[in-house]
Amino acid sequence: xxxxxxxxxxxxxxxxxxxxxxxxxxxxxxxxxxxxxxxxxxxxxxxxxxxxxxxxxxxxxxxxxxxxxxxxxxxxxxxxxxxxxxxxxxxxxxxxxxxxxxxxxxxxxxxxxxxxxxxxxxxxxxxxxxxxxxxxxxxxxxxxxxxxxxxxxxxxxxxxxxxxxxxxxxxxxxxxxxxxxxxxxxxxxxxxxxxxxxxxxxxxxxxxxxxxxxxxxxxxxxxxxxxxxxxxxxxxxxxxxxxxxxxxxxxxxxxxxxxxxxxxxxxxxxxxxxxxxxxxxxxxxxxxxxxxxxxxxxxxxxxxxxxxxxxxxxxxxxxxxxxxxxxxxxxxxxxxxxxxxxxxxxxxxxxxxxxxxxxxxxxxxxxxxxxxxxxxxxxxxxxxxxxxxxxxxxxxxxxxxxxxxxxxxxxxxxxxxxxxxxx
Amino acid sequence: xxxxxxxxxxxxxxxxxxxxxxxxxxxxxxxxxxxxxxxxxxxxxxxxxxxxxxxxxxxxxxxxxxxxxxxxxxxxxxxxxxxxxxxxxxxxxxxxxxxxxxxxxxxxxxxxxxxxxxxxxxxxxxxxxxxxxxxxxxxxxxxxxxxxxxxxxxxxxxxxxxxxxxxxxxxxxxxxxxxxxxxxxxxxxxxxx
Numbered sequence: 001x002x003x004x005x006x007x008x009x010x011x012x013x014x015x016x017x018x019x020x021x022x023x024x025x026x027x028x029x030x031x032x033x034x035x036x037x038x039x040x041x042x043x044x045x046x047x048x049x050x051x052x053x054x055x056x057x058x059x060x061x062x063x064x065x066x067x068x069x070x071x072x073x074x075x076x077x078x079x080x081x082x083x084x085x086x087x088x089x090x091x092x093x094x095x096x097x098x099x100x101x102x103x104x105x106x107x108x109x110x111x112x113x114x115x116x117x118x119x120x121x122x123x124x125x126x127x128x129x130x131x132x133x134x135x136x137x138x139x140x141x142x143x144x145x146x147x148x149x150x151x152x153x154x155x156x157x158x159x160x161x162x163x164x165x166x167x168x169x170x171x172x173x174x175x176x177x178x179x180x181x182x183x184x185x186x187x188x189x190x191x192x193x194x195x196x197x198x199x200x201x202x203x204x205x206x207x208x209x210x211x212x213x214x215x216x217x218x219x220x221x222x223x224x225x226x227x228x229x230x231x232x233x234x235x236x237x238x239x240x241x242x243x244x245x246x247x248x249x250x251x252x253x254x255x256x257x258x259x260x261x262x263x264x265x266x267x268x269x270x271x272x273x274x275x276x277x278x279x280x281x282x283x284x285x286x287x288x289x290x291x292x293x294x295x296x297x298x299x300x301x302x303x304x305x306x307x308x309x310x311x312x313x314x315x316x317x318x319x320x321x322x323x324x325x326x327x328x329x330x331x332x333x334x335x336x337x338x339x340x341x342x343x344x345x346x347x348x349x350x351x352x353x354x355x356x357x358x359x360x361x362x363x364x365x366x367x368x369x370x371x372x373x374x375x376x377x378x379x380x381x382x383x384x385x386x387x388x389x390x391x392x393x394x395x396x397x398x399x400x401x402x403x404x405x406x407x408x409x410x411x412x413x414x415x416x417x418x419x420x421x422x423x
Numbered sequence: 424x425x426x427x428x429x430x431x432x433x434x435x436x437x438x439x440x441x442x443x444x445x446x447x448x449x450x451x452x453x454x455x456x457x458x459x460x461x462x463x464x465x466x467x468x469x470x471x472x473x474x475x476x477x478x479x480x481x482x483x484x485x486x487x488x489x490x491x492x493x494x495x496x497x498x499x500x501x502x503x504x505x506x507x508x509x510x511x512x513x514x515x516x517x518x519x520x521x522x523x524x525x526x527x528x529x530x531x532x533x534x535x536x537x538x539x540x541x542x543x544x545x546x547x548x549x550x551x552x553x554x555x556x557x558x559x560x561x562x563x564x565x566x567x568x569x570x571x572x573x574x575x576x577x578x579x580x581x582x583x584x585x586x587x588x589x590x591x592x593x594x595x596x597x598x599x600x601x602x603x604x605x606x607x608x609x610x611x612x613x614x615x616x
Contacts, residue, residue: 066474088479091470 003038005234038237040225046116048251053109063099073197075190078153079278097267104270107293121340122224128332133214135328144203147196154275161188170318227413228340236410295367303379327390337398344404359385486616499564508552510564522588532598536588550589550600554578
């Protein structure tokens with residue numbers, strides 16, 4: 001493991017020893033999320049969202065496998081089969097609402113997890129690979145969520161599928177053939193529904209695989225922490241188990257109160273009423289928006305209402321939307337400041353809290369609003385700021401900013417005493 | 424530099440905490456929390472398993488009404504109940520006699536014809552068309568089908584022979600053809616299930 005003082009796995013039973021020689025899965029768990037993983041002692045609650053996102057992925061997989069037992073991926077009966085789940089299947093309504101709201105909670109967790117990484121510089125060396133894999137997981141999650149939303153085959157499902165595959169049509173020359181290839185037709189129909197179902201079932205397992213890589217690469221340098229200062233010795237860490245298993249467990253309980261509250265008392269609050277109308281290829285709903293977790297990107301897509309040079313607005317919007325996430329792949333090299341934690345970067349902190357975060361919130365609001373003024377102009381301003389933040393502000397800041405003095409160690413930051421007295 | 428031992432927080436020294444009423448505080452919290460969590464897990468798992476039971480639309484199809492006025496003596500029909508075949512047979516007098524002549528003590532599953540029909544309606548033999556061996560549909564209900572050595576039903580899968588009362592007589596079938604719950608709504612309409 002990462003630190004030489006990590007506790008060693010010692011099987012206590014004879015069976016444990018036998019297993020440890022043949023298939024050391026107990027050792028793997030011990031070293032990954034057990035007492036064998038030394039973790040910074042000062043992690044705050046923002047470090048709870050990784051395990052929470054993992055939990056909600058499991059919720060999605062379990063409820064999803066169950067829903068697939070009752071759902072029929074056929075354009076003629078898909079909508080009815082969802083109503084069958086809601087009305088006839090024992091507890092089907094609960095399982096479907098858990099799945100629908102579980103997606104939202106997964107994204108809540110993953111956004112706070114990403115935000116934690118952005119603020120505390122978790123993407124910086126030596127943790128670049130963890131960040132890059134995280135972006136891949138996020139992209140997979142977006143694809144999975146989009147295709148899942150198509151499956152009920154309601155109005156929002158159908159038009160969501162049409163609009164999102166329409167993005168590919170913007171690609172010059174090959175756009176149209178690509179769209180037809182993706183849909184297996186000229187508009188969403190049975191072929192598209194079937195392949196979306198197949199992929200919606202597959203991708204979460206791909207995600208699980210990338211998550212294993214994500215955690216693997218995390219365990220090489222070990223977790224970042226709110227000070228961003230490297231772990232210097234055993235006094236800076238506590239074993240993951242029982243300290244963070246207990247903290248994650250308690251936090252999971254808290255999150256489940258909100259989750260079950262949503263699920264049982266306002267299960268459709270985050271959905272769209274239009275999706276309870278069966279898909280109608282001849283009539284588009286008046287106000288078509290994606291699920292809330294896509295709103296910021298949707299706003300960037302719609303912000304481009306003008307052609308620029310020889311590039312049509314449609315293509316610009318699509319390029320901008322994809323770039324808004326792809327820029328994250330370059331983040332570890334755009335932000336060159338050697339100081340990780342935003343706590344010790346006075347200017348970065350201001351740009352983060354008063355620039356990036358409000359900008360994404362505004363994009364989110366605009367993405368959920370109708371495509372009219374003032375939302376279009378606001379989206380344009382916010383999109384401009386968004387890209388400026390990553391491409392101009394962060395590289396510049398890392399040159400001109402004077403960071404505040406860092407604590408000598410995590411322990412010193414926690415206890416307020418120099419290291420010698422801390423122990 | 425601090426020693427390895429300080430990696431563990433002082434709060435973990437609860438092992439030396441004083442006992443209250445013979446129970447250590449941390450043990451109590453631990454057992455209470457795990458038990459409460461266990462109850463929650465069971466409550467969560469139950470609906471996740473129960474969803475596999477027959478759904479409301481399947482249960483809604485669990486009884487049918489059949490018009491038997493057109494079935495003449497010596498004829499049988501096949502109908503479907505809960506997605507399983509049902510045989511409704513109008514026995515002839517000689518078939519009834521043959522069924523009543525059998526010594527019950529010699530049967531694998533001793534039941535008289537009267538046990539398997541309703542009083543005053545002994546000619547109506549209503550059974551599941553599902554062989555009690557491994558679930559194939561026996562022959563003998565439709566005209567021209569092989570009726571087996573006992574002139575009732577014959578299952579071609581593994582060679583089970585049923586007599587005119589639908590009782591197992593030869594072959595691997597362990598019990599008689601199952602008689603479902605049914606009632607006569609009138610002389611010509613029977614409700615099954």
